[in-house]
Structure formats: structure tokens, C-alpha cells
Amino acid sequence: MLKDIWPGTMGSFPDKFLLGSGQLFFVATDGEYGRELRSTDGTEEGTQMIIDIVINGNTSSPGNFTIMNNKVYFAATDGIK
Incomplete structure (x- = not known):
């Protein structure tokens, strides 16, 4: 385990x-932000949430990931549409 997120x-x-x-x-x-995109470089200090798309502990349901030109692209809901 790199980091106990929750x-x-x-x-x-x-x-x-x-x-x-x-x-x-x-x-x-993590019980506070809902299911969100995170990353790790293999260390506890380098394990983090990338962005909290939907506030108030709701989930953005990120998925359909791809990497292009060293950037991660994905689909998610903003909780409105």
C-alpha cells in the first residue's frame, strides 16, 4: 500500500x-470528496487527488481514460448535466 486514502x-x-x-x-x-481522479508516483507523498470535479462529497464518476502528448484525458460528470 502506498497511501491509505480513506x-x-x-x-x-x-x-x-x-x-x-x-x-x-x-x-x-476518501469519504470526503467522493470518487475522483487521483495519481501516484509510487510514494505516499506523491499520491494525491488530481481534481475535485463535484463538490460536497459527490462523485464525478471519471472514466474512459487516455493519455496523449503526456496529458490525461477523461470523461466525468459535473453533477449538473
């Missing part, structure tokens, strides 16, 4: 892994 007895349920640009990108929840 400390305690609950799991962060990581999935949708994509390796590229020296990072591992994935989706996980």
Missing part, C-alpha cells in the same frame, strides 16, 4: 488504473 475500516475502492507519463492514474474515494 483511513479506518472503510475502503477507498481504487479502480480504472492507467499508467503513463511516469504516474499511475486511478479513481478512488
Whole structure:
């Protein structure tokens, strides 16, 4: 384990892994922000949420990841449309 994203007895349920640009990108929840896009460089300090698309703990359901020109592109909901 690199980092316990949701400390305690609950799991962060990581999935949708994509390796590229020296990072591992994935989706996980931490109980505060919902399921959001995260990345890791293989260290605890380098494991982080990329962006909180939907505020108030709701999930953006990110998916359909691809990497092009060292950038990650993905689809997500903003909670409105």
C-alpha cells in the first residue's frame, strides 16, 4: 500500500488504473470528496487527488481514460448535466 486514502475500516475502492507519463492514474474515494481522479508516483507523498470535479462529497464518476502528448484525458460528470 502506498497511501491509505480513506483511513479506518472503510475502503477507498481504487479502480480504472492507467499508467503513463511516469504516474499511475486511478479513481478512488476518501469519504470526503467522493470518487475522483487521483495519481501516484509510487510514494505516499506523491499520491494525491488530481481534481475535485463535484463538490460536497459527490462523485464525478471519471472514466474512459487516455493519455496523449503526456496529458490525461477523461470523461466525468459535473453533477449538473
